[in-house]
Amino acid sequence: MNYQRKRILLYSVLAGLFTILLLLVSIGLNSSGYPLQGSSPTPALIPHQVDAQIVESPSQALVEVYPLVEDKPALSVELTPAPPLLEEPKLPEPSSVTLNTYVPLPAPPTASAVKGAVQSTTRPTPLPSKISIPVLNYHSVTIDPGNVVVISPAKLAEQLAYLHDHGYTPVSLATFISLIEGEDVEAAPEKPVLLTFDDGYIDNYEQAMPLLAKYAFPATLFISPGMNNQEGYLNWEQIKKLQEAGWDIQPHGMTHPHLPRLSADQQAFEILEARKQIEEKLGTKADVYCYPYGEYNKTTLKLLKDHGFRYAFTIEQGNATNQQSPYLLKRHFINGEEGLKSFIRKLSTRD
Numbered sequence: 001m002n003y004q005r006k007r008i009l010l011y012s013v014l015a016g017l018f019t020i021l022l023l024l025v026s027i028g029l030n031s032s033g034y035p036l037q038g039s040s041p042t043p044a045l046i047p048h049q050v051d052a053q054i055v056e057s058p059s060q061a062l063v064e065v066y067p068l069v070e071d072k073p074a075l076s077v078e079l080t081p082a083p084p085l086l087e088e089p090k091l092p093e094p095s096s097v098t099l100n101t102y103v104p105l106p107a108p109p110t111a112s113a114v115k116g117a118v119q120s121t122t123r124p125t126p127l128p129s130k131i132s133i134p135v136l137n138y139h140s141v142t143i144d145p146g147n148v149v150v151i152s153p154a155k156l157a158e159q160l161a162y163l164h165d166h167g168y169t170p171v172s173l174a175t176f177i178s179l180i181e182g183e184d185v186e187a188a189p190e191k192p193v194l195l196t197f198d199d200g201y202i203d204n205y206e207q208a209m210p211l212l213a214k215y216a217f218p219a220t221l222f223i224s225p226g227m228n229n230q231e232g233y234l235n236w237e238q239i240k241k242l243q244e245a246g247w248d249i250q251p252h253g254m255t256h257p258h259l260p261r262l263s264a265d266q267q268a269f270e271i272l273e274a275r276k277q278i279e280e281k282l283g284t285k286a287d288v289y290c291y292p293y294g295e296y297n298k299t300t301l302k303l304l305k306d307h308g309f310r311y312a313f314t315i316e317q318g319n320a321t322n323q324q325s326p327y328l329l330k331r332h333f334i335n336g337e338e339g340l341k342s343f344i345r346k347l348s349t350r351d
């Protein structure tokens with residue numbers, strides 16, 4: 001065998017071996033599902049792997065999306081703009097709230113309303129019967145002819161004597177509250193009445209206190225502590241003496257403000273600071289309010305409710321009843337120029 005034939009034979013063998021090798025590789029790759037191109041073991045991407053990272057809901061706008069392959073564009077998420085937040089409709093704040101805004105408690109469910117009950121053993125509870133108590137609204141007790149908010153000591157003495165002689169029982173604020181809440185009905189006096197004095201005039205100490213003491217009548221005094229010590233107004237020492245004599249001391253704003261003209265913060269200060277000072281100075285609860293000038297608005301009512309006041313008195317005319325809002329109790333203004341007949345008529349009111 002010469003050299004030329006050996007080379008031909010060698011090339012043939014190599015070509016044969018290479019062909020066999022190619023065939024084997026081809027068969028092997030086809031059966032494993034890999035593409036023929038390239039023989040590196042890089043795994044193919046799992047279909048939908050990108051989709052698996054897409055946020056489920058387009059509303060989750062803040063979830064970021066990371067594409068797993070560079071040549072595949074990241075799926076964009078259409079962001080639907082959030083609707084504007086619904087604001088509470090703002091009602092215009094009236095300078096005062098009408099009294100008929102109070103909605104009494106709903107009647108208890110009737111038997112027919114209790115559907116599905118096999119046998120109802122509960123009976124509908126009747127609404128509490130109306131409790132109506134006259135609350136008299138005094139201010140200054142001195143001599144000032146022509147001034148309707150001032151009553152003379154002589155006239156006050158006449159009125160107190162009338163109450164005493166005709167079976168009226170002036171009650172403390174605590175007793176008034178328990179009566180209006182329907183507690184202790186059997187122990188209730190036949191003709192209860194609440195005497196209130198507004199503003200904290202010094203004559204309440206000098207004139208009214210001794211007149212009431214004659215009958216051991218309690219009273220309720222609404223003060224504006226910011227006015228204390230000013231000319232004509234009580235100081236804390238006198239207020240303490242009144243308290244010892246059976247007067248309940250309650251807040252009437254710090255400076256006797258027109259509350260509806262103030263911001264909510266200013267109203268809060270007027271109402272809460274007055275209560276705080278009374279409670280700190282006298283060591284008693286001061287959670288029954290009286291509106292200066294009888295003025296209030298929705299903010300005032302909300303403040304009283306939010307801060308745990310139990311009751312508030314207006315200057316709306318009439319008896320206080322358990323069917324009025326606790327923050328809109330009525331009173332009878334005592335006009336210092338009126339005679340005893342008018343006073344008696346107010347006491348006889350049933351509404």
Ligand SMILES: [Zn+2]
Pocket residue numbers: 198199252256291292293
């Ligand atoms: Zn007042």
